[in-house]
Amino acid sequence: MNADTSRLVKGLGRAFGGALLFALPLFMTMEIWRLAAGMDRWRLLLLYLLTIVLAFTMERHLGLRQGEPDSPLASVVDTAIALTAGIAAAAVVLSIFAVLEPVAAWGEAVAVVALAALPATIGASFARSQLGLDSTGRASEGYRQELFLMTAGATVFAANVAPTEEVVLLAGAMEPGHALGLIALELVVMHAFVYAVEFKGGATSHDFARVLLPYTVVGYVIACAVSAYLLWSFGRFDGTALGPALIETLVLALPATIGAAAARLIV
Amino acid sequence: MSDNDHHSPSSSPGERAVGVLGALVVCAMLTVLVHQAVTWHGPPRLTTQITQVQRTDAGYAASVVVENTGGRTAEGVHVTGEITRENTVVDTASTTIGYVPPDSHREVALVFTTDPERPNVDLRVGIAGFTPM
Numbered sequence: 232m233n234a235d236t237s238r239l240v241k242g243l244g245r246a247f248g249g250a251l252l253f254a255l256p257l258f259m260t261m262e263i264w265r266l267a268a269g270m271d272r273w274r275l276l277l278l279y280l281l282t283i284v285l286a287f288t289m290e291r292h293l294g295l296r297q298g299e300p301d302s303p304l305a306s307v308v309d310t311a312i313a314l315t316a317g318i319a320a321a322a323v324v325l326s327i328f329a330v331l332e333p334v335a336a337w338g339e340a341v342a343v344v345a346l347a348a349l350p351a352t353i354g355a356s357f358a359r360s361q362l363g364l365d366s367t368g369r370a371s372e373g374y375r376q377e378l379f380l381m382t383a384g385a386t387v388f389a390a391n392v393a394p395t396e397e398v399v400l401l402a403g404a405m406e407p408g409h410a411l412g413l414i415a416l417e418l419v420v421m422h423a424f425v426y427a428v429e430f431k432g433g434a435t436s437h438d439f440a441r442v443l444l445p446y447t448v449v450g451y452v453i454a455c456a457v458s459a460y461l462l463w464s465f466g467r468f469d470g471t472a473l474g475p476a477l478i479e480t481l482v483l484a485l486p487a488t489i490g491a492a493a494a495r496l497i498v
Numbered sequence: 499m500s501d502n503d504h505h506s507p508s509s510s511p512g513e514r515a516v517g518v519l520g521a522l523v524v525c526a527m528l529t530v531l532v533h534q535a536v537t538w539h540g541p542p543r544l545t546t547q548i549t550q551v552q553r554t555d556a557g558y559a560a561s562v563v564v565e566n567t568g569g570r571t572a573e574g575v576h577v578t579g580e581i582t583r584e585n586t587v588v589d590t591a592s593t594t595i596g597y598v599p600p601d602s603h604r605e606v607a608l609v610f611t612t613d614p615e616r617p618n619v620d621l622r623v624g625i626a627g628f629t630p631m
Contacts, residue, residue: 235510235511235512235513236510236512238510238513239510239512239513239516242513243516265573265596265597268571268597268599268602268631269570269571269573269597269599269631270631272531272534272535272538273535275531275535276528276531276532276535279527279528279531280528283524304509305509307517307521308509308513308514308517309509309513309517310517311516311517311518311519311520311521311524312513312516312517312520314520314523314524315516315517315519315520315523318520318523318524318527336602337530338530338534338599338601338602339599339602341527341530341531342530342531342534342599344527345527345531466631
């Protein structure tokens with residue numbers, strides 16, 4: 232096997248594995264089959280287009296060609312490979328579980344795979360981004376890239392939970408006091424992760440405050456925005472008043488916050 | 499991790515081939531989703547059709563295909579059936595389907611104690627209710 236073939240096989244294998252690692256919980260969640268069948272098609276289309284944009288941006292800024300001469304074509308190829316791995320993982324797993332009937336109900340199958348492809352493709356991109364790196368650090372250290380990385384992490388974690396009925400049920404059971412406690416928990420978790428990533432070698436109390444606004448608070452807002460967008464896409468806000476919709480967003484923001492914070496540890 | 503992994507100058511032919519394949523699949527999926535977005539309009543429109551009746555241990559199972567030709571998914575579709583003799587209902591059965599998406603169908607079985615294929619009896623099936631998604 233020559234070097235190019237070895238690299239291709241290694242890249243595809245890692246992408247497929249990353250897709251399974253990040254999206255298997257969603258593949259095995261029954262709500263996505265129903266949501267994919269029933270959700271507004273323009274919203275599903277927008278979600279799928281954003282999946283492609285997110286994957287492209289990840290490959291562009293965090294991908295395995297980081298540090299090489301700028302090549303948009305190579306980024307497009309890498310994006311297509313990540314999308315292929317995400318779609319293949321969703322199609323294979325859901326077909327084996329007999330969720331998909333690719334021949335008899337191919338229209339439904341396309342919708343389910345498009346929905347499942349969101350975390351699967353981002354997972355594939357995360358895994359591929361590790362291929363071009365050694366263990367000494369992240370490919371990208373700029374603030375914009377950090378925020379983008381948090382967005383991707385929030386998306387992949389929130390996408391696994393957003394379709395579930397539990398988000399709505401938990402929000403329905405919570406009182407305003409619970410919601411305030413949840414916000415406090417999410418901010419503490421976010422700040423703990425940020426602090427751990429930023430100051431592995433030791434920090435002062437001044438550093439603790441310095442990252443609060445640009446990373447913890449901004450990261451938390453990103454996690455909430457991603458959560459709200461996903462819930463809107465799945466129709467969870469339809470016919471729902473602002474108050475319950477806000478609490479649903481806060482509930483989903485917990486996994487989104489952990490995803491946003493942990494993404495900076497992973498990549 | 500080898501240096502080769504770090505410094506491949508650009509995509510290899512194999513990577514480009516997989517990339518083209520992936521792009522084609524993505525374009526095909528986008529085409530399907532756009533087509534669905536443009537053509538799916540209006541509420542669910544459900545039709546029922548009895549395809550066969552089989553004798554089983556539980557009774558006479560009438561297979562019913564429920565098709566949705568409308569523009570939205572119907573959730574919790576309640577399918578009912580009744581057997582009448584001389585305008586008198588002699589047997590009923592019902593079941594619920596989780597959901598039926600547009601352009602799709604689902605098959606269910608309604609089980610009766612009376613043979614619906616006996617002479618002088620009529621079997622009628624219909625939809626008692628559903629929730630549009």
